[in-house]
Amino acid sequence: MAIYLVGDIQGCFNELTALLSKVNFDSKKDILYLAGDLVARGPGSLETLRFVKSLGKSAKVVLGNHDLHLLAVHAGIKKAKKSDHLSALLAAPDVDELMDWLAAQPLLQKIPNDNSCSNKETTNQEDNAYMSHAGISPQWQLTDALEQAEFLHSKLASSDRNTWLALMYGEEPNNWHKAKTDIEKFRYSINAFTRMRFCFNDGSLEFTQKESPGNTTNSNIVAWYELSKTISSTAWVFGHWASLMGKSSHPNIYPLDTGCVWGNHLTMLRWHDKKYFKQNAEIID
Ligand SMILES: [Mn+2]
Numbered sequence: 533m534a535i536y537l538v539g540d541i542q543g544c545f546n547e548l549t550a551l552l553s554k555v556n557f558d559s560k561k562d563i564l565y566l567a568g569d570l571v572a573r574g575p576g577s578l579e580t581l582r583f584v585k586s587l588g589k590s591a592k593v594v595l596g597n598h599d600l601h602l603l604a605v606h607a608g609i610k611k612a613k614k615s616d617h618l619s620a621l622l623a624a625p626d627v628d629e630l631m632d633w634l635a636a637q638p639l640l641q642k643i644p645n646d647n648s649c650s651n652k653e654t655t656n657q658e659d660n661a662y663m664s665h666a667g668i669s670p671q672w673q674l675t676d677a678l679e680q681a682e683f684l685h686s687k688l689a690s691s692d693r694n695t696w697l698a699l700m701y702g703e704e705p706n707n708w709h710k711a712k713t714d715i716e717k718f719r720y721s722i723n724a725f726t727r728m729r730f731c732f733n734d735g736s737l738e739f740t741q742k743e744s745p746g747n748t749t750n751s752n753i754v755a756w757y758e759l760s761k762t763i764s765s766t767a768w769v770f771g772h773w774a775s776l777m778g779k780s781s782h783p784n785i786y787p788l789d790t791g792c793v794w795g796n797h798l799t800m801l802r803w804h805d806k807k808y809f810k811q812n813a814e815i816i817d
Contacts, residue, residue: 543574568596
């Protein structure tokens with residue numbers, strides 16, 4: 533048994549299957565963690581969702597901003613962008629079933645110890661590792677993240693999900709301490725789990741900058757993981773931030789989005805030995 537974690541697929545289905553063959557992934561005994569943004573912009577969003585759903589309990593998903601946006605588009609709350617290449621998915625005979633499955637996925641996953649095939653001693657960090665699409669808000673303790681993930685999941689997986697999806701858009705409050713009502717907590721937490729990259733020094737969320745920390749010219753913002761106290765004792769796996777290209781300045785974070793959909797590559801991490809596998813993006817005309 534081995535645990536594999538893969539970054540943002542965004543419809544790059546062929547690259548996903550190539551990586552799974554490369555590691556000899558066996559869904560009968562291995563587990564695949566997916567860091568969110570399974571869909572949008574790449575050519576194979578429909579195939580990706582059908583495949584990941586078919587893995588059943590061998591797939592552990594967290595929702596990303598593009599996954600949530602797809603749910604909103606399907607619900608008629610937002611219009612699809614042509615560049616998202618979602619028309620085949622939205623017209624598929626099994627789209628309702630796929631959307632119900634997607635909405636039932638959580639925002640946060642605990643990554644279990646995978647020492648069954650490891651010779652090295654387990655560290656504390658590996659006893660305590662989590663995955664979300666963007667990271668953990670520096671204004672949260674781990675217990676806050678667990679509580680908010682459960683709160684979001686309870687709304688998105690409910691029959692009331694479209695009401696809540698319509699409420700997720702917007703950037704206020706960007707400060708957890710100003711989130712008082714359920715709606716404010718919902719919106720803040722969706723943004724923290726799925727859209728965060730940089731934060732201001734007080735830990736509030738900044739939404740516009742997408743470059744890597746080394747390239748930002750804004751001296752008022754820092755990467756979320758530079759402010760988070762949680763990651764001093766807890767490993768965090770995330771996607772979403774393609775310009776990091778898998779590099780981090782902190783030993784406990786594992787950024788997995790390496791911009792496959794932008795022509796770079798898809799990254800997979802084998803957890804027990806922290807070995808990385810890469811698949812170059814296919815050339816799409
Ligand atoms: Mn994303």
